[in-house]
Amino acid sequence: MSISSIAGQTAQSVSQVIINQYGDASSLFIREAILPPPPEGQIRIRHTAIGVNFVDIYHRTGLYALPALPAVLGVEATGVVEAIGPGVESLLPGQRVAYAGPPAGSYATARNLPAERALPIPDDIPDDTVASLLLRGITTHMLYSHVYPLKAGDTVLVHAAAGGLGLVLVQWAKSRGARVIGTVGSAAKATMAKEQGLDEAILYRKEDFVRAVHRLTDGRGVDYAIDGIGGQTLLQTLDTVRPYGMVASVGQVAGDAGPIDLALLGPGRSIALARPGVFRFMSDLSRYREGVLATFEQLRNGLKANIGQVLPLTQAGEAQRRLEAGETSGSILLRP
Template sequence: MNTAIEHVRIHAYGDRSELKTELVALPPPGAGQVRIRHAAIGVNFVDVYHRTGLYPLPVLPATLGAEGAGIIEAVGPGVTDLVEGQRVAYAGAPVGSYAAARNLPAERAIPLPDAVSFEAAAGAMLRGITAHMLFSYVRPLRPGDSVLVHAAAGGLGLVLVQWAKALGARVIGTVGSLPKAELALSHGLNEAVLYREQDFVAAARAFGGGEGVHFAIDGIGGTTLRQTLEAVRPYGMAASIGQVAGEIDAINPADIGPYRSIAFARPGVFRFMSDIGRYREGAHATLQRLEQGMRVQIGQELPLAQAAEAHRLIESGQTTGSVLLRP
């Protein structure tokens, strides 16, 4: 029997006005699926990319959202390793977490340890898998490496800072205000750069002993990315993981070498998670970090119906930490 469930969907790509709260019929979970009743839903900048069509979705109308946590309230045929009442979390495709409940492939539902709250899981799962991808696959970190993280007080930034520090790295990060600097420093950041007032390239070079950092992570894009390349030491790496500030211009090989001699990566976490083994590895690594004390700063919590306001907040750069929606 189908059940009417509150969803936030888009029928066309565009601005925040395209986000519509609707009742959508949800069938019983099919073979290999579970139904999750959400307790907390993570909001990520990739949701904005999906809303605008920068990263097109398979079909419209579509329910947005790439991260959530809740309780299994039904299991479909063939599911034997998950049970009703179990606490789980997930991230990635298929998108559709902006809903009170949803059906999900059972292999993507990750059981939550008792010590990990719904809020922490919904605020950290996608970001944690991103950190695992960056620091274990894109450029494995070694103790003593220096790392530059942009937007260090944001949801992803705080996770990257703590993850890199746990691996023995030293981290410098850019922030937009003194309160954001204090927040990032309280999560282990070694040095904060107020990018509106200070030259982050010069600061990162000095932080890296005069040559620059070993690894720079740029989710800003626009003109910032070209500056980020200048902050990396020879034979270091810059990774572009987003474009909050706008389109990314083409990178000419001359921009990264031979004089500069740096590596450049444009990794995508959704591509990383398309392999179920890598996805589950990253998810379990994230939960392990949370059990070991990684903190998830929840900046704002809003009702599901206020998803448009959540998008406004993250697009404006006003947020610190993670933004959650509550069904």
């Protein structure tokens, strides 16, 4: 690793995964770049584990446009503080830290980041564990504490219950005393989700999930449904919720459902539809830290990390391809 002096500090040679234009996984490539010393209010982090999330794919395709191109992808990682910029007093070199959310740039061996976005990792929690679920943990905290305060006795429907977010949603809901019904794509994924607490698994390729939900709830419907699939699945999910219950739309893997007529929500169904964004939630530093600390607390209380695959940083495109194709269970990590 080459080092050169800049203004009495050091610049560092780093590897980054970037895109020059929006496109498929083949648009990702590795470049070597010089990382300058951290400016005022920032730190330099040497990454130890990098999380792969569906939002990375949305950024790559342009569904969620990045501020400018070329751009380094990735919004979640753990690492070690290597240097601090002027004015940083909350962190010290050598500390293990984690972060999630914008600005993008975690697909790299190291990066500079505003110090306020990095939080120390407790000594009893491994780096890989945090990198595999921090963003998902903050999302789950948002969904269960702010969007719909989930309580004991509620029944929640989780789509893709064996996915990275799904497994966190399942475990967190069970810790609240809720009953969890989940859709999965295979018997193997059903087994995996049930091992994490899922009460009922619906194999959506074999059974209509709307009918299954009504069968499992004696026709009542669930109190809360969380849909990260989008498209037609979101429209069908509206039929799974009891009157005065809620659907939260948190993704669109299957595409945009398009404009939704208010008549689909009521007065016949009388349900609420939320479209919460975790990046908007985390834009408030107090909420961001609240979500991080809530995730750490859940990990101490038994939340399990489900790391399905670990690939080298150079295979970031393959990691995204597998995630996009539904070939994964649990989370994918990149190793710098």
